[in-house]
Amino acid sequence: MFSAESLGSLLLALATGFPDRAKNMVQTSDELTEEERGLLWAPLACTDDPAKQARGLGDAIRKGGTNDFSANECYRAAFYLGHGVDELRDDPLFGYFSSHRAGRVLDKWVHYFPIYSRHLAPYRGRPIRVLEIGTYRGGSLDMWRWYFGPQVTLVGIDIDEDAKAAADPRHVVEIGDQTDADFLRRVAEEHGPFDVIIDDGGHGMQQQIVTAETLFPLLADGGVFLVEDCHTSYWDSYEGGRNRPGTFMEWAKQRLDDVNGFHQPGPVDPVWTGQLDGLHCYDSVVVLDKKTRFAPFAEQVGHAEFLTYPRAAAGMFSELLATRDAARAERDRLRRTLEEKEGARDEELRLLRAELASLRPKNAQLDSRLTQLKDELDNARISLRRVRRNQATGRWLRRSGDL
Ligand SMILES: C[S@@+](CC[C@H](N)C(=O)[O-])C[C@H]1O[C@@H](n2cnc3c(N)ncnc32)[C@H](O)[C@@H]1O
Incomplete structure (x- = not known):
């Protein structure tokens, strides 16, 4: 398969209006097997739209089972060559992200921005408490402070001591392990109750499950709990796999049943039925809404x-x-x-x-x-x-x- 450098040149050729150069690379490259050449040729030959070609290349690379980085680069090019930016033009967080290319490192999947906006917009400009797990170099803390406004109380958690030093000194960063339930409870007691919790930590199965089970019950009523990078539930390297027991997504599927707990025999779970108002599953993101629910009942009008x-x-x-x-x-x-x-x-x-x-x-x-x-x-x-x-x-x- 193409090296990162060759793939970069091919995508640049498409982006700058030289599709023939791209085709020529595919036809003549000695980095490709005949099977790979066939796979990559098809999307270049079937359309003249560079965004569609880049997207098709990404799909072909995925199909060929090569590394995720190459597919990621094709999809990234497809987004910018097509209508991706237009679609997110009004999204404030995407705007912030795009205009802070030289700030602190900020590591996001771009499709998360509209998800954030959908679920976090109601909290903007209010005196709320926000906890982010996994602060890395503090770029996301900067973004959350900008997004939620000056009244926000922002707290971060990271296992890495350097995360504290890297973050803007205005942010509180507590150092500890998100699988340590006592540590999480202490942070919630000291700085909570939180209205918004964003788990962007280690993304391991136990890390996500322990964090959700410990902190969701301590979230403020009316709050939201957002778990990022849930695709690890499908990655071998994280002990993931479709329907594999013990993954975070299997845990989330149980919560789907809990949301409907009132319609099953037996007592309802006070937290996962009584207070889990909604469960939203997106590509790689799970959002849990907390709200003490009234028991559901049927009513009829319109006769x-x-x-x-x-x-x-x-x-x-x-x-x-x-x-x-x-x-x-x-x-x-x-x-x-x-x-x-x-x-x-x-x-x-x-x-x-x-x-x-x-x-x-x-x-x-x-x-x-x-x-x-x-x-x-x-x-x-x-x-x-x-x-x-x-x-x-x-x-x-x-x-x-x-x-
Ligand atoms: C993906 S990065 C966070 C990126 C950051 N939120 C951003 O948007 O730029 C993940 C962070 O989680 C931290 N982390 C990994 N395992 C952890 C654990 N068990 N407990 C707490 N933090 C952890 C890492 O040190 C790293 O800084």
Whole structure:
């Protein structure tokens, strides 16, 4: 296959209006096998549009299974030779990117810009907190500060100590590993809650999964979590592969099921169903919207009856409402009466208790007087019996004397 240098010359020939030179290179180059020559010839021969030719070359290189860099360069040329710039002309981040070619290193896939704009525009110009994981030389931090405006609190994380020194001193850069959940929690506690989190770190499977699982629950309600370079889920070098267990994209597919958790039996997951409001999958980017959701329910409007709503039905409906309101009023009246009666009963009980308490000493006095009177009565009975006995004895003596 063409070396990087030869491919560069070929693309330059297309870009500067010399398609025959490009064709000649393909026909005569000894860097190409006959099969590769055939593959590259086809897109040059089937159109005169240099953008389409460059795009076709990229596709052919991919088909031939050669390195990604060559295809990338063809697609890049196709973008600039075609309508790519026109399409992104109004995108503020693409504008920033294109006009900062000599600033700090800023490493982006160009198709990310409209994705950022779609999901991050609502946060611009507001006093929000933004966390970027993977700051590299600080170019993206500069871009985020410009994009979100002067009220933003911007925090970066990187595993590389040099990232701190490379960044503009206005940015906070915490040094640590994004697979260290305790470190992530500490950063969120110290600088959060974040409204926007952008994961552009190591792009390894565990790095992306641990970061999402740790930081999404700590994201502010109404916030957004964006994971970049998810194409690593399909790259061998990152232990990726289509449908390969353990990749970030397999993890994201589970979240798709979670978003629909209300429609499956069993309890709903409080985070991944209760707070994951939306999941957006783009080429290489996954966006998670956080919003505490109300439980979904179906509602119906638009019946034709609405237009010809019969008066009788309307009257009956009002009647039903009036009956309901009357029943509610009666219920409230009875409740109040009951409360009043309970209040009166409690008061009466309280007074009786007080009276009872006040009668207790008098009762004790009467008890002791009763005991005293009982004693006196007993004594009187004894005296009476004695008197009667004496009288009887007197009567007997008198009768004996008579005798
Ligand atoms: C692709 S670069 C970031 C590019 C930058 N955001 C930009 O747009 O210019 C990835 C960064 O992630 C950092 N990184 C790699 N593994 C990491 C990890 N486990 N934890 C935190 N940062 C990590 C690297 O040191 C590197 O600076």
